[in-house]
Amino acid sequence: MASDRAITLRVNGRSITTAVPAHRTLLEALRDAGFVDVKRGCEKGDCGACAVLIDGVAIDACLTLAWTAEGRTIVTAAGLGKDELHPLQTSFIEKGAIQCGYCTPGLLIAAHSLLAMSPDPSEDEMRFELSGNLCRCTGYSKVFEAVKDAATKMAAREAHHD
Amino acid sequence: MTDVAETTATLPNVVYHQIGKPLVRTDAPGKATGKTPYAGDYVMPGMVQAKVLRSPQASARLVRLDVERARALPGVVCVLTARELPDRLAPTDIPGQTGQARLKTDQQILVRERVRYHGEPLALIAAESTDIAEHAMSLIDYELAPLPGVFDPAEAMQPGAPLVQGEDNVVARHVIRKGDIAGGFAAADLVIERTYRTQFIEHAFLEPEVGLAWVDENGVVNIRVSTQVIEHFRFIADAIGVAHNKVRIMGALVGGGFGGKEDITVEVYLALLAKHTGRPVRLEFSREDSFMGHGKRHPFALTYKTGIKRDGTITALDARILSDAGAYVYLSPYVLLYAAVAAPGPYRIDNLNVEAASVATNNMYTSAFRGFGAAQACIAYEQQMDEIADALKLDRLELRRRNYLKTGDPIATGATVPSAIWTERCADLAWQALGERKEPDGPLRYGRGIAAYQQSYGRLTFLHDTSEAWVGVEVDGTVIVRSGVTDIGAGQASALAQIAIEILGVTMDNVVVYNSDSAVTPLAGTTTATRALYMTGNAVRLAAEAVRGRLLARAAQAFQTSAEHIELANNRVSVLDNSARAMPFAELVKMCAADGIQRQELSIFRAPFSDKLDPETGQGQAHPDYTYGAHAIEVAVDTETGEVSIVQSIACHDVGQCINPAAVEGQIEGGAAQGQGYALSEEMIYRDGKLMTPSFSEYLIPTAMDVPKVKSIILESRSGLGPFGAKGIGEPSLTPVAPAIANAVVDAIGVRIYDLPITPEKVVRALQALDGGSETKSGDGGTVNR
Structure with a gap:
């Protein structure tokens, strides 16, 4: 040892x-x-x-x-969230992107990394960047919806701060 | 993306406040914030870590097993082999509360002498750390003498084949016979016979099997474990030789199941180690352990011979079904029975002969997997329907329309289905949603396929299934639901909450569900067989209705009206048509408490009970009810690389009644993705019984790059046996997907591949054979024009 x-x-x-x-x-x-x-x-x-x-x-x-x-x-x-939920967490909850939830922490992290690089990702970009995170329950459809929804929320928040 | 069709329900419309709404599931916030503990996240003081040593051979005799060097390693607490165990077996029969006699099908806990499959456990190790346990594994010295094995179920049926165990490799047979099979074929204008083959499949839940066990101050073995079935506590107690009330199973939210956590996995090992060490023991399977440590989906060979008239009417079906049970029986007889019952699919076939057998081999054992034999049958009957349509030059949907079961028709077992059968509407809607056909584009050829299905929900009726739940209201107006049901990711617990609050008239923020504890929560049965919503949902409905009845009586007294004039909704109690007369729900509960009115109820729901099917004819009732629907697929096949991509994936199911439409869509989308893997990329490959695909690098489940946006068309006949007319959707969502893809590939390239998965290699070979002019079809048999 x-x-x-x-x-x-x-x-x-x-x-x-x-x-x-x-x-x-x-x-x-x-x-x-x-x-x-x-x-x-x-x-x-x-x-x-x-x-x-x-x-x-x-x-x-x-x-x-x-x-x-x-x-x-x-x-x-x-x-990810400090005093309140991170928009990705809110969107995953609201869009039904979570089933068994075991892949969810990894997906949230991958999505966060993606949005930091590309705040308004195309569908192809999103599929490529999340392809290292396997999910066996959801079929990914609602995960994509959630990530897009979070990107919109985050853009609105940025605009508000500007 | 959902179109909930305008209601065409068979029950009158009623206004729901909570049911049918895509409410946020009760389990979602905890999972999104990383706060939800899974079974593997628990620790205890003094806990030791366990490992399982597995056989690297599939068929062998254990000549020598020397664990002394491992025992001597500092930090090793316990090493168990079969020598240290009483001569007991691990039960592998159908789980749950049934009082039926069990099959004699059990597995040795650890190898005593004979190794029957690759990965069969030889020894258990508990140590102060995982590192030490792993080191100790390498110090165990053993010698295996290879024995002849048998790896093909057809060979295993032959006289003289090596015996896996006992005196016959055939572990189960089922027949279904009705009508006049010879007369049916004599009346046919055309007979088509083909063999369709399916492969071993792995559940690939993301959370590997894991648990933590300890013996408490009362001598009870407690096991916190990731399982679909907490009621294995009885079998575990039998296996370790203690009374049933001395084993307690606590579930946790489960990181995926799909049937793979339906059998006992780590529980018996944990219980034995906890008893032997006197310390808390944690056992977590690695991914490779998981791939080797639980049963797979059965490979099937299904030979279908169908007689048809020129107008497309089916006159007879003879189906021969063979499944590979692997080295131990587990649920193979039941999976086979499901396949036999499902053999004709959602079609009315009055002259029917089904002969099904399940045969032991030295491959990995096979057991429950979403679809449970009925999925394999669908792969055969829906491909055969397309072949019949092609032979008759008849539209594929039109051929199906001429043969669908209609509401009230008898199914294969002669029983009639109690609910609506909306197959035709589902198939037509899914097909229409594909839109315009696409033209070839360079090497890409587009094709589309349809598959309809019949899939049961609820367990076999001869198992006499029951489920219990408890509902109570607190004096502040909040609601508690308690039920043993395990939540494996589909929102089973949240659905119970939604049912309870609908009936009691409160909102989702005012309900908590406690579930999954075999000693504390009322026993609800298994989360398997698409039964949780149907069975436990009904138990919650009954309990909530009982509480509601007492609340209404007290409210009627308070408002000096009759109970029928009281509405409970949105945490308010009001008199209908007089909104001025109202009070908060909590106020009413306080009145009940002050008067000593019972504010809780424990209810039991019983499924329809039946006798077993007639052993000679297979006639009788098999299941409580069935779900019907269809899946339509568009593929693009790259004729240069052989790669098949899914362009459109459209599901249409009659779910009876959505409890939570977002959760229903979730099931449908997930089923579509799993069905896609089943059709195109997934296969557990065994060479002479040895697993060649021990990780996600070799076993390819669909990724974010592969699965298209799935469109769900959800119909609600409100005719099911579940609460509010719901049917089940967990398994049905998967069943038609793979055959729809197989049919779409044929539509694209003009040649059928008879054995799943449809890999690029098989597509390229099939296209080359087609180019070479020699039409090779790997499906045995052929078409006979009469």
């Missing part, structure tokens, strides 16, 4: 210090630290259920070694 090393991760605005061996994935480290909204689906980057934002970009936590995330900003689905 490799010896453990203390690392500090910044997750959802909190700092957590944890001792991990070098082979510990970010998925395991986050779940062990109580961030269980990061879901384990395949542990090999096929399904996207464990996606988190690292410095704003969606990354599969199962393919990331925990120590490589030191000093970077990590956001999980539970960290």
Whole structure:
């Protein structure tokens, strides 16, 4: 067994210090630290259920070694909204985009990453960017509706702030 | 995207305040904010982590199993092999509260001597950490001596084939016979015979099997687990040798099921390890464990021989059905029975012979999967309908119209369906919605297909199914629903809330549902067989109506009128036609409390009970009722690459009554996506029993790139047996999709591929064969013109 090393991760605005061996994935480290909204689906980057934002970009936590995330900003689905729900969360709820919900945290993260890059994504862009997140319940139709709806809400909010 | 057709209901219109509205599901906010704990998210002090060691061979004798080095590893708490277990079996029979005698079909908990499938568990390990448990697995030393196996059900039926277990590999047979089969074929102008084949399929729920078990201060084994069936507690107790009231199953919101969490998965292992270690034990399957650790959808070979008159009337059907049960029986006999009952589909065929067999092999065992045999039958009967139409040069919808079952007609088992049969309307609407036909575009060829279906909802009536629920009102006017039903993602719990608030006249923010605890919530049965809304929805309706009756009586007294003149709606109690006379709902509940009027009710709903089908003829009642509908598909086939893309996917179902239309659409869209995977990309490949597709890199479920926007046309006959006339839609939404796609591919390229999935390789080969001028059809048999 490799010896453990203390690392500090910044997750959802909190700092957590944890001792991990070098082979510990970010998925395991986050779940062990109580961030269980990061879901384990395949542990090999096929399904996207464990996606988190690292410095704003969606990354599969199962393919990331925990120590490589030191000093970077990590956001999980539970960290998306601050005092109120994030528009993506509201839209997923209102549009019926959630069934069993196990893929939902990863989809929210992937959608957040997409909208940061492309605030008004085309259908093709949306399909491509969300294709790393498998969902077995919804058939994706309502997920697309929700992401489009959130993009509209966020654009309106931006306009309001301008 | 929905068109709810203007009501053409068979019941008079009534105004609902909550039913039929796309309300936000009770479980949605928790899931969207990451607050909802799933079974794998629970931890306990002193918890140990478990692993399962599996056989790398499919058919072998266990010669030696040495776990001493693993036991000696620091941090290993317990290693169990068959030697440490009492000689008990893990039950694999149909779950739930039925009092029926069980099949003798059980599986060994751990391999004692004989390995029957790839992945069969050899040993269980519990350790202080997952890392240590994994290390310990590598220290277990064992020797397997290969034994001859059998991997094809047709071969397994032959005399002299290696026996999987017992004295016969045939684990079940069903027949359905009615009318005059010879006379029916004699009256035919044309006979068509073909064989259609389907593949092993994996449920691929996103949440792998997981649970946490501990023994409490009363000696009760508690298991928090991801399951569709909390009532396995009885089987688990039998397997570990304790009384039934010493096992408690607590569900959690389930991360997808589709039938794959209908059988026991991790529960018996957890219970044994918790008892042996005296500590809380957590077991989570990896994805590979999950692919190896639960039953698959049965591959079927269905040989259909149909006699037809020139005008398109079907005169006879002879269907021979063979399914691969794999290494253990599990639910294979029931899946086979569903296929036999569904064999003629939504068509009236008075001269019918169905002979069905399910046969054990050393492949992975097969069991429940959304559609449950009826889906495989649909793949055969709907492809055959298209072949008949082609042979007669008759329009595909017109051929179907001439043969549909009509409301009141007898189905295959001779029973009549108690609800409306709207197949024709559904198929016509779905087909019309495809719009104008598209012309070929470069290498792309467009084609369209239709498939209609009949799919039961509710369990087999000879199982005497019941469901219980409790509804109560608090003195502040809020409502509590308690029921054991598990919520596997379709909004089962939320639907119960919506039913209760409709009847009690409150709003969705004033109801909480407690579900899925075998010791605390009233036993509701399984979330399987498209039964949760039908059965438990009715139990909630009965309980809520009982409470409502008492509330109305008290309100009538308060307003000095009769109960029929009181309305409960939107948290208000009012006198009809006199809105000035009203009070808050909470006020009425307080009056009841002050008078000692009972504000709760526990109700039981009983499905229709029947005897088993006649074993010689298959006649009798099989299911409570059936859902009918159709799916229309447009594909684009790339004739250079063989790739099939779905251009349009249009569903039309008569759901009886939407409780929540958004949830109904969700079922339909999800069923369309799963059916697409079934038709085009998904296959669990076993070579000599060994799994070749152990991850999502090899087993390809549809992604966001693959599934088109699904259009749902929802009809409401209000004729179903569920609450408010609802029928079930969970399984029906999947059933017609794959055959509609198969038919659309033929329409595009002019050649049929008889074995699913329709992969690019098969399409290219079929096109090459067509170009070569030799018409090869892999469907056995042929067309005989008489």
